[in-house]
Amino acid sequence: MNTVSGPLLEVENLKVSFPGRRGELRAVNGMSYSLYSQQTLAIVGESGSGKTVSCRALMGLLPQAAVVTGSVRFAGAELLGLTDDEMRRHRGTNLAMVFQDPSRSLNPTMKVGNQIAEAVRVHRRVSKAEAREQAIELLRLVHIPVPGRRFHEYPHQLSGGMRQRIMIAIALACRPKLLIADEATTALDVTTQAQIMELLLELRAELGMTLMLISHDLGLARSCADEVIVMYAGQIVEQASTPQLFTHVRMPYTEALFEAIPRLERPAHSPLPVIGGRPPDLSALPVGCSFAPRCRRAADDCRTTAPPLAEHEPGHRWACWHPCGDGDPNLWTLRCCRCAAWSRSSWSGTMAG
Amino acid sequence: MRGLVQEFVVRDYGGVKGGVVHAVSGVSFDVWPGETLGIVGETGSGKSTLARSVLQAPRPKEGTVVFRGADLVTLRGSRLLQARRHLQMVFQDPFGSLDPKWKVRDLVAEPLIAYRVGDRAARRHRVDQVLELVGLDPAAHGDRRPRELSGGQAQRVAIARALAIEPAMIICDEPVSSLDVLIQAQVLNLFERLRAELGLSYLFIAHDLALVKQVSDRVAVMYLGKLCEVGPGEEVYRQPLHPYTRALLDSVPGSTTALATKTIRGEPPSPVHPPSGCRFRTRCPRAEQRCADEEPAMRELAAGHSVACHFPLVPAADTQARSEEKIGDTPR
Numbered sequence: 001m002n003t004v005s006g007p008l009l010e011v012e013n014l015k016v017s018f019p020g021r022r023g024e025l026r027a028v029n030g031m032s033y034s035l036y037s038q039q040t041l042a043i044v045g046e047s048g049s050g051k052t053v054s055c056r057a058l059m060g061l062l063p064q065a066a067v068v069t070g071s072v073r074f075a076g077a078e079l080l081g082l083t084d085d086e087m088r089r090h091r092g093t094n095l096a097m098v099f100q101d102p103s104r105s106l107n108p109t110m111k112v113g114n115q116i117a118e119a120v121r122v123h124r125r126v127s128k129a130e131a132r133e134q135a136i137e138l139l140r141l142v143h144i145p146v147p148g149r150r151f152h153e154y155p156h157q158l159s160g161g162m163r164q165r166i167m168i169a170i171a172l173a174c175r176p177k178l179l180i181a182d183e184a185t186t187a188l189d190v191t192t193q194a195q196i197m198e199l200l201l202e203l204r205a206e207l208g209m210t211l212m213l214i215s216h217d218l219g220l221a222r223s224c225a226d227e228v229i230v231m232y233a234g235q236i237v238e239q240a241s242t243p244q245l246f247t248h249v250r251m252p253y254t255e256a257l258f259e260a261i262p263r264l265e266r267p268a269h270s271p272l273p274v275i276g277g278r279p280p281d282l283s284a285l286p287v288g289c290s291f292a293p294r295c296r297r298a299a300d301d302c303r304t305t306a307p308p309l310a311e312h313e314p315g316h317r318w319a320c321w322h323p324c325g326d327g328d329p330n331l332w333t334l335r336c337c338r339c340a341a342w343s344r345s346s347w348s349g350t351m352a353g
Numbered sequence: 354m355r356g357l358v359q360e361f362v363v364r365d366y367g368g369v370k371g372g373v374v375h376a377v378s379g380v381s382f383d384v385w386p387g388e389t390l391g392i393v394g395e396t397g398s399g400k401s402t403l404a405r406s407v408l409q410a411p412r413p414k415e416g417t418v419v420f421r422g423a424d425l426v427t428l429r430g431s432r433l434l435q436a437r438r439h440l441q442m443v444f445q446d447p448f449g450s451l452d453p454k455w456k457v458r459d460l461v462a463e464p465l466i467a468y469r470v471g472d473r474a475a476r477r478h479r480v481d482q483v484l485e486l487v488g489l490d491p492a493a494h495g496d497r498r499p500r501e502l503s504g505g506q507a508q509r510v511a512i513a514r515a516l517a518i519e520p521a522m523i524i525c526d527e528p529v530s531s532l533d534v535l536i537q538a539q540v541l542n543l544f545e546r547l548r549a550e551l552g553l554s555y556l557f558i559a560h561d562l563a564l565v566k567q568v569s570d571r572v573a574v575m576y577l578g579k580l581c582e583v584g585p586g587e588e589v590y591r592q593p594l595h596p597y598t599r600a601l602l603d604s605v606p607g608s609t610t611a612l613a614t615k616t617i618r619g620e621p622p623s624p625v626h627p628p629s630g631c632r633f634r635t636r637c638p639r640a641e642q643r644c645a646d647e648e649p650a651m652r653e654l655a656a657g658h659s660v661a662c663h664f665p666l667v668p669a670a671d672t673q674a675r676s677e678e679k680i681g682d683t684p685r
Contacts, residue, residue, distance in 0.1 A: 046533040159620050160396070189395040189560060192620070194604035216534065219605065260538035262567035264605065268586045269545055269568070272538040278503055 113151030391569030584658030
C-alpha cells in the first residue's frame with residue numbers, strides 16, 4: 001500500500017455525535033485534514049475539544065451509540081462503515097493506538113511479555129514460540145533492558161515509563177503504518193516523558209511510521225510535531241506547520257492558549273493573560289463561531305456566521321473572521337514581551353470564570 | 354509573623370517488614386512571610402509527603418517544624434489545632450477534597466465552624482467575602498454543589514475554604530495539575546492576587562517547572578526524598594547548579610534545547626533502598642566514586658543559592674560549553 005501516492009490518511013468532514021437526553025451531543029463537528037506518510041501530526045486542544053473522540057473514530061473504537069459520519073480514507077481505502085471484522089484487519093497492521101494510562105490498559109494479571117505476544121498472535125498466524133521471540137524483539141525495540149527477564153514480569157512490577165514502553169511495544173506488534181499516541185506521556189514525569197517522546201520519534205524514523213500525537217500540551221507539539229492542528233469545540237480552528245504556527249498565530253483561541261501557559265522565559269509573579277468563560281456546551285453550540293463568546297476580537301459577524309476553515313496562507317488554515325496579527329509578522333514575539341507588562345487590573349475583570 | 358523554619362531528619366513510613374520507605378530524608382528549608390517557595394520533583398520524590406509532614410498529617414518521624422515560633426511536632430491536641438489554624442492546604446483534585454453532598458456555602462463555612470469563629474451571621478458574611486475574593490458570586494454559586502461546578506470553580510471553592518479562617522500560609526499540592534491550560538492560568542493569577550492582597554506565604558508543590566517558576570520567589574528541587582538545590586527562581590532556572598536540575602530543565606518540551614539528546618537515562622531508584630552517598634548518582638553523568646562514598650551536604654555557592662552536590666555544574670565556563678554542545682547535536 002506504500003505505493004499509493006497522496007496522503008496516508010484523509011479525513012473529510014468527520015462528525016461524531018452522541019444522542020442524549022438533552023439532545024444530541026456533538027463531539028466532533030466536521031473535521032477535515034490529510035496526513036502524509038512519515039509526518040508527525042499533533043492535535044492539541046482542551047479537554048472536551050474532541051481530540052480523543054475524533055481519533056477513536058478513526059480506529060473504530062467508539063461506543064455503539066456514537067453516530068459517525070463523513071469519510072476516513074487510509075491509503076485510499078475507506079474506513080468508516082466497515083464491519084468489526086474488516087476493521088480488525090486495519091487495526092494493528094495499519095493503525096495502532098497508545099493510550100494515556102498504561103496501568104489501566106494493561107492486564108494486571110498477565111505477564112507483560114504474554115500481552116505483547118498476544119497482540120502478535122491476534123494479527124499473525126505464528127506459533128507461540130515465534131510470538132514469544134517477536135515479543136522479546138519488540139521489548140528490545142522499545143529499549144527495555146534485559147527483555148528476557150522483563151518478559152516474565154507483571155505490570156505492577158514496572159514503573160510508569162516502563163509500562164508505557166510496553167504499551168508502545170504492543171502497538172508496534174504488527175508494525176503499523178500510523179501510530180496514534182493519545183496523551184501517551186501526560187501521566188509521566190518530565191524526564192520520563194522526554195524519554196518516551198525520544199523513543200517514539202526514533203521508532204518513527206526507524207520503522208518509517210507516521211505519528212499522530214494527541215495532547216493538551218503545546219510545548220510537546222512544538223518540540224515533536226511537523227504539523228499542528230488546534231481544536232476547539234469539536235472543530236479544527238487552526239492548522240499549520242509547527243514553525244509557522246508558533247511564529248504566526250492567527251486564531252485568537254490558539255493565541256490565548258499560548259499566552260496562558262507558564263513558560264520558563266516568563267518572569268516570576270507576572271500575571272498570565274487569561275480569557276474568561278469556558279468551552280461551549282456541545283449539545284447547544286452557538287450559531288456563529290463557537291469561540292466568539294470568549295474571544296476578545298469577536299465582532300457582530302462572528303456571532304451570526306461561523307467562519308469556515310480555509311487555507312488563507314499556503315499551508316496555514318484557520319477559521320476566523322478577524323485573525324490576529326494581520327500584517328504583523330512578529331506578532332508572537334511582540335506579545336511575549338508585552339504580556340509581562342499587562343497589568344493585573346485589565347485582567348481581573350475576566351477572572352470570574 | 355515570624356519566619357517559618359521547617360526541618361526534618363529522616364521521615365520513615367515503617368512497620369512493614371521488608372523495608373522502610375525513605376520518603377523524605379533530612380529536608381530543611383525556610384519560608385518567609387509573603388514568600389512563595391516552590392518545590393519541584395518527579396513523582397515519588399516525596400513532595401506530597403513533605404507537605405503533609407509540615408501539617409503533621411501524619412507527624413514526621415524526626416525533625417522540627419517551627420511555625421510562628423511554635424514547634425508543631427511537639428504540640429498535641431487542641432494546641433496543635435490552634436497552631437495549625439493559620440496553615441491551610443489546597444489539594445490537587447478539588448472534586449476529591451470537597452464533599453459532593455455539601456453546598457458551596459457550607460463547605461466554605463466548615464473551617465469557621467470548626468474553629469468556632471463568630472456567630473452565624475458573621476460566618477455567613479465571611480463566606481460571602483471569601484467567595485467574592487476568589488472570584489465566585491455568592492448568590493449564584495453559594496447554593497450549588499461541587500458537581501454543578503467546573504473544575505476551575507471547584508478549585509476556587511477549595512481555595513476559598515482554605516482562606517476562610519485567614520491563614521498566614523497555604524500549602525498547595527499540585528493545585529492546578531488537573532485543570533486545563535486556560536483555567537489553570539485563571540487559578541494561578543488568583544494565587545498571585547491573593548498573595549499580593551493578603552500577604553500570604555505559599556508552599557507551592559508541582560511537577561511542572563515552568564509553573565513553579567511562574568509563582569515562586571524561591572525554588573527547591575527535590576529528588577528521592579532530599580533537596581538537591583534551593584535558590585531564587587530566576588537563578589535556579591538560568592544557572593542550575595545540580596545536574597538533576599539541569600536534566601529536569603532539558604526535559605521540558607518546547608524548551609530552547611527542544612528534546613534534548615542528553616535526557617537522563619533510567620528511572621529513580623526505589624526509595625526503600627536509596628543509593629548510598631548522593632541519591633542521584635545512579636543517573637548522574639558526573640558521578641564519581643566520591644558520590645557513592647560520601648553524601649553531599651547542602652552548601653551555598655551563591656547568595657541564597659545552595660546545592661547538595663560534590664561536583665556542581667561550575668558556572669560560566671561549563672554552562673557555555675554545554676550550550677554549544679547542544680547546538681551541535683540538534684534533535685532529529
